[in-house]
Amino acid sequence: MRKNAVEQLSEYLAGQGLRSTTQRDQILQVFISAGRHLSAEELYLRVKKPHPGIGYATVYRTLKLLAEAGLADERRFEDGFTRYEYKASDDHHDHLICTKCGAIIEFENERIEALQQDVARKNHFLVQNHKLELYGLCGDCRKKNR
Amino acid sequence: MRKNAVEQLSEYLAGQGLRSTTQRDQILQVFISAGRHLSAEELYLRVKKPHPGIGYATVYRTLKLLAEAGLADERRFEDGFTRYEYKASDDHHDHLICTKCGAIIEFENERIEALQQDVARKNHFLVQNHKLELYGLCGDCRKKNR
DNA sequence: TTCGATGCAAAGCGTTTGCATACTG
């Protein structure tokens, strides 16, 4: 866990005139330690174990908050629901997604990003954000298929 | 409109033991002539004008059918609902999406696709499909912003 | 003590489905 994620949240909250709460801290900690690409439901279930009183809505609200605070990225994959991932400061990456087992592999590729900028420039477009997903079969599923 | 799209649908239906209906043909024709990236609702509204009797569900069901028949691509953008686009046989492309006015610009870039294959190969991954979306400001909106 | 945050349940919203009826093959 990044050493000052909780602080980063506190600062954001303070700056917005919002309040720090135990629930928000609990959710943030579980979120960070739980691994990537969680749906709201997955996070809710994980948070619920140590903190049974927590409500579904609070998880949703906190996740949106984390996204606003720059601590989480919100992504919709093709499975229809929104997943969140903890956002380390400047670590941008894209995804390989196995259509059979659901595995999600991350990758980065600077050359692709550079080409994206070329495309944008040619279209007088200013890129703020992008999303690249490759759907297919992961190594394991390819083996099993044979 | 591609000259034999209706035939292509008929063939698919026949092959699957399904039936050709006037609604399916009407929806397909409106879909093709209506331009790209339609949501089910947009298509429903457009089909409704000339064919008021048509039902919402039929549009949804037909759209899924067209996707199965290979005549349409189903995509979820970040605005939360599914959009469909008419699929010319081998015309693959990606999207620039303006976060301000909603404009969708298409592009193709072979070098990016080649690099995607490299990434996949390194991860023992077999790509079946991919999705690249660049979100940002289009030329018009950049001008207006100043 | 004020006003934002929480938890619950209900509402929203796009999409899907059950069912009686209409129509294709």
Place this chain on the structure above:
DNA sequence: CAGTATGCAAACGCTTTGCATCGAA
């Protein structure tokens, strides 16, 4: 005729919201 397709409305699944209560500042 048999069985699929349609249209309507109700159901769905994920997400958001209203409201009374709780708790941070």
